[in-house]
Amino acid sequence: MKNGFYGEYGGQFVAETLMPALNELERNFFKAKNDANFNNKFLKYMNDYAGRPTPVYYAENLSEKYGFNLYLKREDLLHTGAHKINNTIGQALLALQMGKKRIIAETGAGQHGVATATACALFNLECEIYMGKTDAERQRVNVEKMEMLGAKVTVVDKGSKTLKDAVSACLKDWVANVDDTHYLLGSALGPHPFPSVVSHFQSVIGREAREYFESSGKLPDYVIACVGGGSNAIGIFRGFMDTEVELIGVEAGGLSDKPGEHAIRFSKGQKGIFQGSHSYVILQKNGQIAPVHSVSAGLDYPGVGPEHAFLKDSKRVKYEFCRDEDAIFAFYELARNEGIIPALESSHALGYIFKNSNFFKEKNILLNLSGRGDKDLEIVREYRGGSLS
Amino acid sequence: MKGIYMMIGYPDIETFKEEFIFSQNCGLDFVEIGIPFNDPVADGPVISGAGENVLTKQINIEELMDFIRENKKTKIYIMTYSNIIYHYGAENFSKKYKSTIDGVIIADLPNEYHCFFKEKGFEIPIIPFATTDTDAGKLTQYLDGQNFIYFVGLKGVTGSKADLNNQVNIKKIKEVKEKSGYKVIFGFGIKTPADASAVMKFADGFVVGTEVVKRQPEPEEFKKYVKSLAESGEKQ
Numbered sequence: 083m084k085n086g087f088y089g090e091y092g093g094q095f096v097a098e099t100l101m102p103a104l105n106e107l108e109r110n111f112f113k114a115k116n117d118a119n120f121n122n123k124f125l126k127y128m129n130d131y132a133g134r135p136t137p138v139y140y141a142e143n144l145s146e147k148y149g150f151n152l153y154l155k156r157e158d159l160l161h162t163g164a165h166k167i168n169n170t171i172g173q174a175l176l177a178l179q180m181g182k183k184r185i186i187a188e189t190g191a192g193q194h195g196v197a198t199a200t201a202c203a204l205f206n207l208e209c210e211i212y213m214g215k216t217d218a219e220r221q222r223v224n225v226e227k228m229e230m231l232g233a234k235v236t237v238v239d240k241g242s243k244t245l246k247d248a249v250s251a252c253l254k255d256w257v258a259n260v261d262d263t264h265y266l267l268g269s270a271l272g273p274h275p276f277p278s279v280v281s282h283f284q285s286v287i288g289r290e291a292r293e294y295f296e297s298s299g300k301l302p303d304y305v306i307a308c309v310g311g312g313s314n315a316i317g318i319f320r321g322f323m324d325t326e327v328e329l330i331g332v333e334a335g336g337l338s339d340k341p342g343e344h345a346i347r348f349s350k351g352q353k354g355i356f357q358g359s360h361s362y363v364i365l366q367k368n369g370q371i372a373p374v375h376s377v378s379a380g381l382d383y384p385g386v387g388p389e390h391a392f393l394k395d396s397k398r399v400k401y402e403f404c405r406d407e408d409a410i411f412a413f414y415e416l417a418r419n420e421g422i423i424p425a426l427e428s429s430h431a432l433g434y435i436f437k438n439s440n441f442f443k444e445k446n447i448l449l450n451l452s453g454r455g456d457k458d459l460e461i462v463r464e465y466r467g468g469s470l471s
Numbered sequence: 472m473k474g475i476y477m478m479i480g481y482p483d484i485e486t487f488k489e490e491f492i493f494s495q496n497c498g499l500d501f502v503e504i505g506i507p508f509n510d511p512v513a514d515g516p517v518i519s520g521a522g523e524n525v526l527t528k529q530i531n532i533e534e535l536m537d538f539i540r541e542n543k544k545t546k547i548y549i550m551t552y553s554n555i556i557y558h559y560g561a562e563n564f565s566k567k568y569k570s571t572i573d574g575v576i577i578a579d580l581p582n583e584y585h586c587f588f589k590e591k592g593f594e595i596p597i598i599p600f601a602t603t604d605t606d607a608g609k610l611t612q613y614l615d616g617q618n619f620i621y622f623v624g625l626k627g628v629t630g631s632k633a634d635l636n637n638q639v640n641i642k643k644i645k646e647v648k649e650k651s652g653y654k655v656i657f658g659f660g661i662k663t664p665a666d667a668s669a670v671m672k673f674a675d676g677f678v679v680g681t682e683v684v685k686r687q688p689e690p691e692e693f694k695k696y697v698k699s700l701a702e703s704g705e706k707q
Contacts, residue, residue, distance in 0.1 A: 093584060093587065094581060094583070094584065095553045095579045095580060095581075095584065096512075096579055096581060097512070097513050097578060097579060097581070097600075097623075098581045098582060098600035098601075098602055098605075098623060099602050099604075099623055099626050100581075101581045101583070101604075102604045241509070241510075246510065250510055250511075250512050253512040254512055254513075254628050257512075257513070257626060257627055257628060258626055258627035258628065258631070259626075260626060261626075353557075354554050354557060354558060355552075355553040355554040355557050355579070356510065356554060357510065357512070358579075360557075360587075363554075365554075365558060368532075368558070369508070369554050369555045369557070369558030369559065370508065370509045370526060371509050371510050371554075
C-alpha cells in the first residue's frame with residue numbers, strides 16, 4: 083500500500099478510475115511544493131489578491147470581560163470572507179499546472195463554493211459547484227455570489243441534502259469527467275493527497291500566527307479552532323505542532339448527544355471508511371453513515387479529516403464540542419463586544435471558550451476566526467424565531 | 472462468464488428470493504449481489520435508489536445472506552463498499568461468508584488497497600479492477616487466485632451508456648488478458664442482450680447491473696430479461 087496515511091488514517095478509498103487523477107495530483111503537488119516559481123506565484127496571489135497576511139487581533143473588550151487574553155487570527159478579513167481562498171487559489175494553480183480546464187467543488191456553508199468560483203473567475207476555469215438543497219436554501223446569498231462569479235451551482239436533492247451529499251455528487255462527477263476536470267476539494271479530508279494538499283495551502287495561517295507571537299516574545303497557551311472537515315484547524319495548528327502550546331479542536335455539539343442531533347465525530351463516532359479515507363465517522367449500527375446536525379452549515383459533516391484522527395489518537399490535539407446555543411451566544415458576544423460578526427463555524431470555537439471561561443482565566447488564547455458571519459444571518463434569524471436583534 | 476447484478480432484498484424479500492433462485496437456474500455463470508451503502512459514490516440513480524429502498528425498509532440482510540448460502544448453485548459475488556466490510560470486521564466477514572461467496576467487488580477499493588483488508592484477516596478473493604488507464608503489467612501484483620478481472624467499461628457511475636465498440640477498451644482488454652492470464656469480465660454500460668453479445672466478442676464475459684435492477688420490481692419482466700442475457704452471445 084502506498085504512503086498517504088497519517089498513522090492508520092487516510093488512504094485512497096475511491097473507484098479505481100480515479101487513481102490516475104489522484105496520482106497526477108500527488109505528483110504535481112509534491113513538485114509544486116518545492117518549486118520556487120510556484121510558491122512565489124501562490125504567495126503573490128495570497129498577498130496582492132487575497133489580502134494576506136491577515137492580522138492577529140487582541141480582543142481587548144472580551145479579554146477584560148472574561149479574564150483571559152483572547153487573540154483572533156483574522157481569516158475573516160480575507161477576500162471572499164474566509165480562509166477557504168488560501169486553498170482554492172493554491173489548488174486552482176495546481177489545476178492550471180495539470181492542464182485541467184474544468185473545476186468542480188462541493189460546498190456546505192457556501193464559503194468554499196464562493197472561494198472556488200472566485201479562483202475560477204480569476205484563472206478563467208469552467209466551474210461547477212455542488213451544494214446540498216438544505217444548504218443552498220440556508221445559504222442563499224452565497225449561491226447568488228457563486229452564480230455572479232460565473233459558476234454553475236448544482237443543487238443536490240438527495241440524502242441529507244447537505245455537505246456529505248455534495249461531496250458524493252462531486253466524486254460521481256469526477257469519475258465521469260476525470261480527464262479534463264480537477265476536483266477542488268475544500269477541506270483537509272477525502273482521499274490522499276487531498277488532506278496533505280489542503281493542509282499545506284492552509285498552513286500559511288499558522289505560520290503567520292506563529293510569527294506574530296514570536297515577534298512579541300511569547301507563544302500563546304492555547305490555540306483553538308473549530309473542526310468540520312478540519313482545514314482551518316489544521317492550518318493554524320500546523321504553526322504550533324512542534325511547541326508546547328495546547329491545541330484544541332471544537333466540533334459541532336448540535337442540540338444534544340442524541341443520534342442525529344450533533345456532529346461529534348471523535349467521542350460519538352467510530353473508525354470507518356467514508357468519502358475516500360479511513361478516519362472517524364458517525365455511523366449507524368449497520369455501517370451506514372448516520373445523519374448529523376449542526377446550526378452551522380459547514381460543520382454538519384459525519385466524517386473528519388484523517389490528520390485530525392491521527393492527532394486525536396496521538397493526543398497532540400484535544401477535541402471538544404460546542405452546542406448550537408453556545409455557538410449562537412458566542413456569535414452575538416463577539417459582534418456586540420468587538421464589532422466583529424463571526425461565521426457560525428468559528429462561533430463554535432468561541433462558544434467553547436466562553437462556556438469554559440473559568441478554565442481559561444489569565445491564559446493567552448489564540449483562536450482562528452476562520453470566516454465572517456454575514457452569510458449566516460438568515461440561519462441566526464430563523465434560530466431566534468425571526469428576529470436578529 | 473455471464474453474470475448479473477441484483478440488489479439484495481429489492482424490491483422486497485420474497486420477490487428477491489424468487490428472482491435469485493431463477494437467476495441461478497437460467498444458465499448464468501454467476502450472480503453478483505449488491506449490499507447497499509447509503510453513500511454509494513459509484514452508483515447511478517437506479518442502483519442507489521434500490522439500495523435506499525432496502526435500507527429504508529430495514530430489510531435483514533444477514534437473513535438473506537443465509538438464504539443465499541442455503542440456495543447457492545452458481546458462483547456468487549458480493550458488490551459493496553469498503554465501510555460495510557470494515558464495519559462488520561474484515562476477519563468476521565471473511566469467516567462468516569467465505570464458504571458462501573466466491574469473491575467481493577468493492578466499488579471504493581482500488582487494487583493498491585486490497586492489502587488494507589487482507590492485513591486485517593480478509594481471506595475472500597477481492598476481484599481486481601482494470602480500466603483503460605490500468606498498467607496491465609502492474610496489475611499482476613494484485614492477482615491472488617481470483618476468478619476474473621473486472622473491466623470497468625466506462626468512466627462514470629453505474630447505469631451510464633458505454634461505447635461497446637471503443638477500440639481503446641478492446642485493446643486494453645486484450646492486453647490485460649495476455650499479461651495476466653486471467654479472464655476479463657466487462658462491467659458498466661451494458662443495456663441489452665445485443666450489447667452483451669457484442670461484448671462477448673472481445674471479453675470473457677459480462678455483468679449487467681442497472682438494467683437488471685430496473686426490472687427487479689417486476690418478476691416476469693425480470694425473468695424474461697435475465698434469460699435473454701443468459702442466452703446472449705451463443706447465436707453468433
